[in-house]
Amino acid sequence: MAGETSITVVGNLTGDPELRFLTNGTAMAKFTVASTPRTLDRESGQWKDGEPLFLNCTAWRDLAENVAGSLTRGTRVVVHGRLRLSRWETPEGEKRQQHALDVDEIGPSLRFAQAKVTRTTRAKGGDGFTPNDAPDDVWNTAVPADAATASAGF
Secondary structure (H helix, E strand, O other): OOOOOEEEEEEEEOOOOEEEEOOOOOEEEEEEEEEOOEEEEOOOOEEEEOOOEEEEEEEEHHHHHHHHHHOOOOOEEEEEEEEEEEEEEOOOOOEEEEEEEEEEEEEEOOOOOOOOOOOOOOOOOOOOOOHHHOOOOHHHHOEEHHHHHHHOOO
């Protein structure tokens, strides 16, 4: 959409992506990317770490399944997506907000690693689902991947 803020972040996954399925069968993967800037202190010749950024990310449909099947904790990734701001109020009445990323593209960083790419085939056409169709809290309606596959008889 026009006017959305797109960003690219390079960092490491803080945990394995968590794959779930909405009640309509749409796959979603949640994961966090940590990005820490490093600068060279010219006086000491030492590298210094800056303040880390922890960014919660959500991938949808085929991308979600590919992320969950390909990436693990500690993997250095390049993530591109649309920045989203969520606002809510705690039960105690405190107002909170958090930025997150709706992922459009993601892949392993090849700066310090090699990757072998395997193309996937699409079994069906698009399901017409967009992230804007998701309920406010999709984690309340999503089923963990292992429960979804168990109920499907896999």
